[in-house]
Amino acid sequence: MTEHSEFGPESYGERLAEIYDDWVVQLQDDTEQTVTFLADLSKQTASETGAGDLLELGVGTGRVALPLAAKGLSVTGVDASVQMLDLLAAKPGGQQIQRVLGDFTDVRVDRQFGVVYIVFNTLLSLPTQEDQVRCLRNAAEHLVRGGALVVQAFVPDVARFEAGRSSGQAMEVARKESTSLLLSVSNHDPVTQRMWPRYGLKGDSGVQEYPLQFRYVWPSELDLMARLAGLKPESRWGGWEGQEFTAESPWHVSVYRRVN
Known part of the structure; x- marks a missing residue:
């Protein structure tokens, strides 16, 4: 089995569960801003549509879902990884979140929501454009009319992807005492827009590697994919605090509405 074919819907969680909370989550310094943005949007959609409940696709161990639930909001989380959902359930407040095991391209939850959110590059873990469109369509079907994705x-x-692939160099992105987390790009295919990043946990006993895959999406492409799913682009920001999105923005936060 090749590196390009050995990934399934549950791969991200299966590969990173053992280091996710201690290392990967620590790379995100925007949790508070993310939660504030989503909580405010939930309040807005509740006022506009009568529905303010939230659905997270790719909930992981609850980095975002748990503080949202702590604010008194109703949160449902979908993940394809049993390990991730088990870690979430074991945390304080984890039992407040309805946990659903499944592939978020086609998983069904028995109700609709005011807000569906997919954060921290989770959409990009799907390997093809077709899968990503299916995910967006599934998200739209779980929204009430006027609800927000x-x-x-x-x-x-x-x-940068090509430079990382050709150089083979690993960048240190976190360190705790004698152990460090490295990030590298093992392969990149610009035709299919797929890349294979790799985390490496380096300690006294060597390096433990955690290979991943992403299919990256251009913001304009995402808008078209969303329209195919029945969603209308509403706004795009360069961050969770409403920063202007520009050509220099490394991230985007995009909001879409279900119109039908």
Whole structure:
């Protein structure tokens, strides 16, 4: 089995569960801003549509869902990884979140929501454009009319991906005493827009590697994919605090509305 074919819907969680909370989550310093943005949007959609409940696709161990639930909001989380959902359930407040095991391209939850959100590049973990469109369509079907979909993802930097692939160099992105977390790009295919990043946990006993895959999406492409799913682009920001989105923005936070 090749590196390009060994990934399934549950791969992200299966591969990173053992280091996710201690290392990967620590790379995100925007949790408070994310929660504030989504809580405010939930309040807005509740006022406009009567529905303010939230659905997270790719809930992981609850980095965002738990503080939202702590604010008194109703949160449902979908994940394809049993390990991730088990870690979420074991945390304080984890039992407040309805946990659903499934592939978020086609998983069904028995109700609709005011807000569906897909953050921290989770949409990009799907390997094809078709899968990503299916995910957006599934998200739209779980929204009430007028409900909002929020997608957060990085803006592709193809030159950087190619430089990382060709150099083979690993960048240190976190350190705790004698252990460090490295990030590298093992492969990149600009035709299919797929890349294979790799985390490496380096300690006294060597390096433990955690290979991943992403299919990156251009913001304009995401808008078209959303329209195919029955969603109307509403706004795009360079961050969770409403920063202007520009050509230099490394991230985008995009909001779409279900119109039918």
